[in-house]
Amino acid sequence: MLPEENTVISLKSNGLKIAVAESCTGGLISKRITDVPGASDVFDMGIVSYANAIKNRFLGVPEEILNTVGAVSEETAAAMAKGVCEAANADIGVSTTGIAGPGGGTKEKPVGLVYISVYFKNGKQTVKKLLLCGTREEIREETATTVFETVLSELPRSGKDA
Amino acid sequence: MLPEENTVISLKSNGLKIAVAESCTGGLISKRITDVPGASDVFDMGIVSYANAIKNRFLGVPEEILNTVGAVSEETAAAMAKGVCEAANADIGVSTTGIAGPGGGTKEKPVGLVYISVYFKNGKQTVKKLLLCGTREEIREETATTVFETVLSELPRSGKDA
Numbered sequence: 001m002l003p004e005e006n007t008v009i010s011l012k013s014n015g016l017k018i019a020v021a022e023s024c025t026g027g028l029i030s031k032r033i034t035d036v037p038g039a040s041d042v043f044d045m046g047i048v049s050y051a052n053a054i055k056n057r058f059l060g061v062p063e064e065i066l067n068t069v070g071a072v073s074e075e076t077a078a079a080m081a082k083g084v085c086e087a088a089n090a091d092i093g094v095s096t097t098g099i100a101g102p103g104g105g106t107k108e109k110p111v112g113l114v115y116i117s118v119y120f121k122n123g124k125q126t127v128k129k130l131l132l133c134g135t136r137e138e139i140r141e142e143t144a145t146t147v148f149e150t151v152l153s154e155l156p157r158s159g160k161d162a
Numbered sequence: 163m164l165p166e167e168n169t170v171i172s173l174k175s176n177g178l179k180i181a182v183a184e185s186c187t188g189g190l191i192s193k194r195i196t197d198v199p200g201a202s203d204v205f206d207m208g209i210v211s212y213a214n215a216i217k218n219r220f221l222g223v224p225e226e227i228l229n230t231v232g233a234v235s236e237e238t239a240a241a242m243a244k245g246v247c248e249a250a251n252a253d254i255g256v257s258t259t260g261i262a263g264p265g266g267g268t269k270e271k272p273v274g275l276v277y278i279s280v281y282f283k284n285g286k287q288t289v290k291k292l293l294l295c296g297t298r299e300e301i302r303e304e305t306a307t308t309v310f311e312t313v314l315s316e317l318p319r320s321g322k323d324a
Contacts, residue, residue, distance in 0.1 A: 020189075020210070026196025027182075027189035030210040034188025037264055037298060039212070045220070046210035048182070048192040054207040054250065058220075088216065102199055136199060 003148035004032040010155045011042035011092075018151070019088035020046035021059055021080040023071065024098040024114060029144045045088040049080065059083030070109075072097050074127050077115035085119050093119040094147050100136045114143050118150050126150060165310035166194040172317045173204035173254075180313070181250035182208035183221055183242040185233065185259040186276060191306045207250040211242065221245030232271075234259050236289050239277035247281050255281040256309050262298045276305050280312050288312060 011018055020030045020043075030046030033039050047058055052071055055061040060083040065075045077095050085093025098114025105111035112132040119125045130146060132139045173180055182192045182205075192208030195201050209220055214233055217223040222245040227237045239257050247255025260276025267273035274294040281287045292308060294301045 022189075022192075025193075026201070027184075027192030027208055027210070028196075030184075030189030031187075031193045034190075034210070034212065035299070039188070044213035045216040046189055046208075046212075048189070048196070048208035048210075050196065050202055050208075051206035058207070137197070 002032075003145055003152065005036050007148045007151055008033060008036040008039055008042055010152060010157070012038075014155055016091040016155070017042055017044060017088070018092045018094065019044065019084045019090035021084035021093065021095040022046065022048050023050060023055070023080070023096055024100045025096045025140050025143050026050065028140050029094065029096065029147055032144055032148075044090065045084070047084055047087070055080060058087065060086075072099060072109050072113060072115065074115050074129065077117040078119070078125060078127050081117035081119035081125065085121055091121050092151065093117075093121075094151060095119075096143050096147060098130070098139075098143065100139045100143075102136060112139055114139065116143060116147050116150065118147070118154060120154070124154075126154065164194075165307055165314065167198050169310045169313055170195060170198040170201055170204055172314060172319070174200075176317055178253040178317070179204055179206060179250070180254045180256065181206065181246045181252035183246035183255065183257040184208065184210050185212060185217070185242070185257075186262045187258045187302050187305050188212065188262075190302050191256065191258065191309055194306055194310075206252065207246070209246055209249070217242060220249065222248075234261060234271050234275060234277065236277050236291065239279040240281070240287060240289050243279035243281035243287065247283055253283050254313065255279075255283075256313060257281075258305050258309060260292070260301075260305065262301045262305075264298060274301055276301065278305060278309050278312065280309070280316060282316070286316075288316065
């Protein structure tokens with residue numbers, strides 16, 4: 001079973017809703033969630049915030065963060081996940097921000113550097129730094145898969161999840 | 163060349179930005195735009211508004227429309243496209259709303275019924291009703307492709323577009 005199918009089933013069995021804020025994955029996570037029939041039981045909203053101005057206006061990522069550590073950072077990933085969770089009035093918010101390539105990499109922030117975050121509305125939050133290899137498509141798919149696996153690892157399991 | 167590649171190239175050569183509001187395609191259009199390296203030149207924001215409350219709060223779709231003709235309607239598609247164009251401060255807004263299946267169809271609104279809209283900030287707007295056959299995946303992909311083709315048909319062509 002695909003990780004997005006497991007995620008939808010597990011969210012549903014736990015009565016939880018997820019919201020998605022994407023930069024480098026550009027809609028892929030929302031797309032993979034809604035590939036699953038019945039996703040509307042657990043998913044109300046995704047925001048693809050490709051520009052910094054959108055991260056600030058719609059997700060509440062502080063300008064100071066964007067102007068200092070930048071969009072591809074632990075701090076931005078954390079603020080995006082919390083921001084989308086609150087904006088959608090969801091139980092869980094997830095986020096991605098990184099360099100999918102093939103251009104855009106620097107010595108400090110190379111292609112394949114991605115930050116993801118999973119935020120629970122009770123305040124519990126995980127942020128992960130990933131260093132991925134591969135094509136633009138592979139980096140984006142692997143980022144999305146890691147988000148689903150991280151969510152799954154933090155959800156209580158029930159008999160329905162198997 | 164894929165229609166999303168042609169769309170990104172044509173938007174770039176015309177100096178235009180596109181914003182995306184998706185219901186039934188669930189992020190697929192934003193995903194396909196951002197599959198193209200350099201998409202950030204023409205794309206700042208996508209909103210996946212899977213729930214009616216999100217269509218109302220983030221895209222300004224009037225509650226009267228959602229409560230009368232419903233989310234899968236010409237009126238909702240039109241309001242979503244205009245709403246996301248204005249929210250993102252873009253030049254073009256596109257939208258999708260429909261029944262991708264396999265469940266959710268009725269006699270009046272069967273699986274495969276989809277409305278799409280393309281809104282230009284000068285006020286020009288196209289709304290199309292589609293009746294598509296196929297699997298959930300096929301209906302979603304065909305919807306996205308039709309959106310790209312509709313945008314392309316309304317953009318001035320330049321030598322770079324070929």
